[in-house]
Amino acid sequence: MIYEAKVNELAQEFGVHRNTIRNWINTGILPAREGPGRRYLIQWEDYRRLCDKYGREPRIKPDPAAPGKSTTVPRSSATAPAPVRLNVETKELDTSPGLADICLTCGSCAGACPISGVDELDPRKIVRMAFLGLEDEVVASSWPWKCTLCGKCEAVCPMNVEIVQLLRRIRARCDRDKVPGALRKGVVTCLEKGNNLGIPKDDFLALAREMGKELARTSCPGFGTPIDVRGARLLVTVNSKQPFAEPEAMTWWWKIFHAAGESWTISSEYWEGINWGLHAGDYGAMRTMVKRIIDNIERLNCTALLLPECGHAYYATRYALERWFPESLQQFKIYSVFDLLLEYLNQGKIRLDPAGQTKLTTFHDSCNYGRHSQKTFGHGYFEEARILTKACCKRYIDLVPDQEENYCCGAGGGAWADPFEAERVFHGRLKARQISASGAHLVVTSCLTCRDQILYSLNREFNLHVEVQFLWQLVANSLIMPPAETAGARRV
Ligand code: SF4
Ligand code: SF4
Numbered sequence: 001m002i003y004e005a006k007v008n009e010l011a012q013e014f015g016v017h018r019n020t021i022r023n024w025i026n027t028g029i030l031p032a033r034e035g036p037g038r039r040y041l042i043q044w045e046d047y048r049r050l051c052d053k054y055g056r057e058p059r060i061k062p063d064p065a066a067p068g069k070s071t072t073v074p075r076s077s078a079t080a081p082a083p084v085r086l087n088v089e090t091k092e093l094d095t096s097p098g099l100a101d102i103c104l105t106c107g108s109c110a111g112a113c114p115i116s117g118v119d120e121l122d123p124r125k126i127v128r129m130a131f132l133g134l135e136d137e138v139v140a141s142s143w144p145w146k147c148t149l150c151g152k153c154e155a156v157c158p159m160n161v162e163i164v165q166l167l168r169r170i171r172a173r174c175d176r177d178k179v180p181g182a183l184r185k186g187v188v189t190c191l192e193k194g195n196n197l198g199i200p201k202d203d204f205l206a207l208a209r210e211m212g213k214e215l216a217r218t219s220c221p222g223f224g225t226p227i228d229v230r231g232a233r234l235l236v237t238v239n240s241k242q243p244f245a246e247p248e249a250m251t252w253w254w255k256i257f258h259a260a261g262e263s264w265t266i267s268s269e270y271w272e273g274i275n276w277g278l279h280a281g282d283y284g285a286m287r288t289m290v291k292r293i294i295d296n297i298e299r300l301n302c303t304a305l306l307l308p309e310c311g312h313a314y315y316a317t318r319y320a321l322e323r324w325f326p327e328s329l330q331q332f333k334i335y336s337v338f339d340l341l342l343e344y345l346n347q348g349k350i351r352l353d354p355a356g357q358t359k360l361t362t363f364h365d366s367c368n369y370g371r372h373s374q375k376t377f378g379h380g381y382f383e384e385a386r387i388l389t390k391a392c393c394k395r396y397i398d399l400v401p402d403q404e405e406n407y408c409c410g411a412g413g414g415a416w417a418d419p420f421e422a423e424r425v426f427h428g429r430l431k432a433r434q435i436s437a438s439g440a441h442l443v444v445t446s447c448l449t450c451r452d453q454i455l456y457s458l459n460r461e462f463n464l465h466v467e468v469q470f471l472w473q474l475v476a477n478s479l480i481m482p483p484a485e486t487a488g489a490r491r492v
Helices: 007-014 018-027 044-053 108-112 123-132 135-140 152-156 163-173 181-193 201-218 241-245 248-260 283-300 311-324 337-346 368-377 383-390 421-438 448-462 471-478
Strands: 002-005 040-043 070-072 234-236 304-306 333-335 360-364 442-445 467-470
Touching (some): 002 044, 123 135, 201 248, 311 333, 337 383, 360 383, 442 471, 467 471
Parallel strands (some): 360 442
Antiparallel strands (some): 002 040
8 A cells, every 4th residue: 555645744643844754755764755746655564664663553554455555644624525425335326337337537528518517517527426326415416407418428428328317317316396496396287287387278278279260360261270189190289388378389380280181189188298207307297298198199099199399298208108108109100390291291291482481591409309319219300300491491501510419509408497597598608609600590490498598598698689480380481382172171
């Protein structure tokens, strides 16, 4: 064992002047080698002999389990940091080789993380803490909630450490009353009332019918909102933010369905598409919400499912179907927004005219449809997004970097709803910089959270002055509507 100490520490220990220690070292009375940080490295036997000569008990005893290991003189208790409490025997976060055990501590994850360093958040540190069993400390921190689960860190990890999965496990271990306010409230409200915002059934149905009448008056003659239509091919969920704050947004999809002659329906019960069980780390809630959708499909005898908004809804539902209800995937098909729109386009069910959209346009890849779908389901929706966007606009430019390397908007993983606004805006600076550098004036995206963060927050914080549209909003606005007598009449 090597004993490691500074001259002043040895002087204090042996009750002599610092120069005496230097003399002992210089004359060979105390054989020692100078090391980093002006510390001296002393063989344990030499240190023990000196202790014997002065009738002292060695302050440090060799650890028989760690031969050759160096040890340092402990600092006084007034300045010593809290001892690290290793808990490797009972650790629960790091339970598979895909998590932390194989980490090289290379720091690539920290280098890629847009908020590494903010409030001492550092994915490498989180991985090490999980590896060392410091679970209570990492669970009690605010890091898992300031992180957007964007996956930039694990995308660059040379050892494929599953950092996002680890962060989800940390969220899941958090006491439910410590889950940031809106996320927890949304989950509880959804479980109790059927949707995140507690919109009463009668209010929702009245609004949906009224919006259908409005659509019939303005652009889709003969349209009526299909509610609880048994035998419809496609069940479509609704994001409760839309009937609550932006009901017109529901009708962009409805217009596309009308033009494509789709056979579709929404359910009068449990129509919510949001699944904050994923963000809150509440897998019981996540499962319950997906089971409700399955029950609706069976009740209405549908054969396909679309979760129009947003990225996490598609990811959470498909993940839950594959994990807990794999037999359901034999009974019905789950569409992503890209799959369905491209199917309509390729099969000639919709026609698009790019002439109306002349602004330089770019596409922002959401983490859930992109990186996470790529990793979890084996396919990220990158090319599809660009085919559809380019079919609707005359001038297109990609962001740099994009697709799998794309930066998160800064509000993912529930960050739009949690209280860490400064961190959310700081994270979004990279997205703002990308958009600004592209020169685009229209940003198209496939996720409600990304849309809101860029439109309402980054625009204001970084003076972007860009328009932001959903992909299906752009498609709806670019539709060449079929003649009134055929639209809505054809059935897929
Ligand atoms: S990138 Fe991977 S291997 Fe490197 S420090 Fe991070 S978790 Fe460890
Ligand atoms: S998931 Fe994103 S925000 Fe979270 S630690 Fe990794 S890079 Fe950082």
